[in-house]
Amino acid sequence: MNGGGTIASAALLVLFVLAVLLVLLSVLPRLHSQSWWVHVWDFPRPQVAGVLVPVLAGLVVLGDPGSPAMLGILAAGGLALVVQLRRIWPFTRLHATQAQTAAGCAADLSLSLLTANLKLRNSGAERLLAQIRRMRPDVVFVVELDSSWSDALEPLKQDYPHHLVHPRPDFGGMALYARLPLVDAQVQFLLDSYVPSICAGLRLRSGAVVAFHGVHPKPPTLFGHGTVQRDAELLLAARSAGCGPRPAVMAGDLNAVAWSRETGLFMRIGGLMDPRIGRGLFATFPATWPWFLRWPADHVFFSGEFRLLHLAKLPEIGPDHLPLYAELCLEPDGPQPKPGPVEPAATASLIAGGRRKAAAFEPPPQQVPDAGRHPDALGELPHGRRLLAEATDKVQPDRVMFHIDVAAAITRPTTSAAKSCRAVARSRPSHTPSNTRSSGSREAGQTATHDAAARSAVHSTAVR
Known part of the structure; x- marks a missing residue:
């Protein structure tokens, strides 16, 4: 049981850190900056969104729903996912053609x-x-x-x-x-x-x-x-x-x-x-x-x-x-x-x-x-x-x-x-x-x- 709990805790920690990182990468392109290390994150929006989905799902399964930190990162991650999808959604068949x-x-x-x-x-x-x-x-x-x-x-x-x-x-x-x-x-x-x-x-x-x-x-x-x-x-x-x-x-x-x-x-x-x-x-x-x-x-x-x-x-x-x-x-x-x-x-x-x-x-x-x-x-x-x-x-x-x-x-x-x-x-x-x-x-x-x-x-x- 201890071994299983340790693995679950480690997995939760990894998912939490990944979620924080993905949220930051979603925020960076919104900064009014001409620095390339900021704007380069405009490129992988589909990939960031694709990773956010399983990361947030994993946090929901493994995390404590009553924890303020967990609620905070889930809210931030969900908002980041919305931001990413809002940018790439026009370039899908779900959007009207221009x-x-x-x-x-x-x-x-x-x-x-x-x-x-x-x-x-x-x-x-x-x-x-x-x-x-x-x-x-x-x-x-x-x-x-x-x-x-x-x-x-x-x-x-x-x-x-x-x-x-x-x-x-x-x-x-x-x-x-x-x-x-x-x-x-x-x-x-x-x-x-x-x-x-x-x-x-x-x-x-x-x-x-x-x-x-x-x-x-x-x-x-x-x-x-x-x-x-x-x-x-x-x-x-x-x-x-x-x-x-x-x-x-x-x-x-x-x-x-x-x-x-x-x-x-x-x-x-x-x-x-x-x-x-x-x-x-x-x-x-x-x-x-x-x-x-x-x-x-x-x-x-x-x-x-x-x-x-x-x-x-x-x-x-x-x-x-x-x-x-x-x-x-x-x-x-x-x-x-x-x-x-x-x-x-x-x-x-x-x-x-x-x-x-x-x-x-x-x-x-x-x-x-x-x-x-x-x-x-x-x-x-x-x-x-x-x-x-x-x-x-x-x-x-x-x-x-x-x-x-x-x-x-x-x-x-x-x-x-x-x-x-x-x-x-x-x-x-x-x-x-x-x-x-x-x-x-x-x-x-x-x-x-x-x-x-x-x-x-x-x-x-x-x-x-």
Whole structure:
């Protein structure tokens, strides 16, 4: 009996300590901190919830129901479980879908996309190429592309004649390959002159042009810059998409999970939808771990003019991320989602903090692309897609920069807020990093995307 009692007491102690630890891990992400050791616990919310259930059940069975300590930890544990489930519940089939499903789609209005993180110095090009040949997406966007990956993906250019390739020996390499003509494809530097993103118009078979934004913000570090640069980069990218005159698609590895507070703010600012909501986690990272330990770190977002035809995570290709595949249908006259609330002061503070951290970061000179800095932001942009259509008709398209009256953008309804998104013509130097290779079709009045012209491409958030 003593032996059995000792084992039960030890088990109870272990469960109690585990419950306290899980409660703390549930509270940490709620702190307003950019420290990575705090925000990293945003990732394993499903796993924390999955462990909390048996731990709390064990405490109920083994614990003394009259003990104040036991009642306290059960109450705290139950609250922590509610907090975790509340975050991940939208990404289950029990929740209503955010992005509407298209019953069908005309071929000239469809857009299919595959995005993948290749992981530097990894092998697996043949498996990736095989997946692309099998799925035949219209657009392929990859990140962490170094020169070896760039060479390995050369065969893609036979079927994807329009491309913008920006290899780097670090996390910043990326490339866009398209069957569809590219309109003014360019590498941008939204936060600083070091972290790139890709912006391009995609001319659908119908002739309509949609905006594509490919992003891979700087990965947070445990004892370095934390999440502040990542968050600022995401908000700037969302602002760029949200103020554009075209339907927008954004894809890439955000180094953030779908249910994080920052991802939610990013979606509200950009007026973007997450096709995962109401459909499942579609967890892509880490690919080498069992499915129940993965997180949704790779994303495809799109504006309200699109409907979803298909969403899938693809089989492992070698790197530590699974590719994500989406098929969309452009329905510009369909019902649009209502914009959610935003926090202008918090957003402006995040962007300003990211700029300060980025200014303090000094990368090796040979890795710094020759590009101008993005103009300072006044805050975040309103929701909506065609906010600059009227203004951009009156200025030179290669000199358009946008600024926002934050108060008007946030407090007025979308139709009125469009008037506050004013385009301001200003001169900018034209730069393109020497390691950026671009090819595609030249559109009337747009920047040429051939290799010979790539060195003079404009690096800005110009809205065409």
